[in-house]
Amino acid sequence: MLILLPPSEGKSVPRRGRPLDLDALSFPGLTPTRERVLDALVGLCADDPVRAGEVLGLGPTQLDDVRRNADLRAAPTTRADALYTGVLYDHLDLAGLDAAARRRATRQVAVTSSLFGLVRPGDRLPSYRLAGGVRLPSLGPVASLWRPVLGDAVLQAAGRGLVVDLRSSTYAAFWRPTPDLAPRVATVRVLHEQDGRRSVVSHFNKATKGRLVAALLTAGASPTTPARLAEALRDLGWHVELDPPAATGTRLDVVVREV
Secondary structure, three states: EEEEEEEOOOOOOOOOEEEEEEEHHOOOHHHHHHHHHHHHHHHHHHOOHHHHHHOOOOOOHHHHHHHHHHHOOEEEEEEEHHEEEEHHEEEEEEHHHOOHHHHHHHHHHHEEEEEOOOEOOOOOOOOOOOOOOOEEEEOHHHHHHHHHHHHHHHHHHHOOEEEOOOOOHHHHHOOOOOOOOOOEEEEEEEEEEEOOOEOOOOHHHHHHHHHHHHHHHHOOOOOOOHHHHHHHHHHHHOOEEOOOEEEOOOEEEEEEEEO
């Protein structure tokens, strides 16, 4: 089973640690694209910080992010599971899981990154700022750079297992399942139900996805189809509704009333 997560906009800032080594990251087939995106981002932020802030959608109080981007090749790194922060990662709390669940995470979890494509929890990364919707002046939209190359990395990571896709819509554009893979792709949506009405609420969505992944890892669940994933989540106490299979996979709606 492969669990695909989005990154977080917010990240921790490591103060110590060896510098970035692209050759040491998982999915070495992504290294050429990583080099291109890294060079473009570092060059933009080093040569024209004001323009960089505009391109990256940053305000005057976020110029530290531009400066960090300019120094990415020399900046200290930390594990990806310590770098990404925010609601989803707080509720996932990989560091707080038992040893067996953490070992499963190293094999089963991958994070979609606009700078690095796809990374594992143990990959060492610097703190960076590059949202998935950014268009880099010298390269174009970030998503279009990753779309041709991420498919092989996802297939490598998934093997013959199920792909559980918890990415946000922005990062879903980086890679979409092919028809031959669709039968073993489950896309998870979280709906907040209140007074009989359902909606997607960002906080509930992120928090629930974090808790859901933690529960799967702790239970050691290894479903092989979307239907079996739905069964596993129901066994863990979630209310799950399964849509019919579609051309890009099967959607599972997880309905929550409170976090």
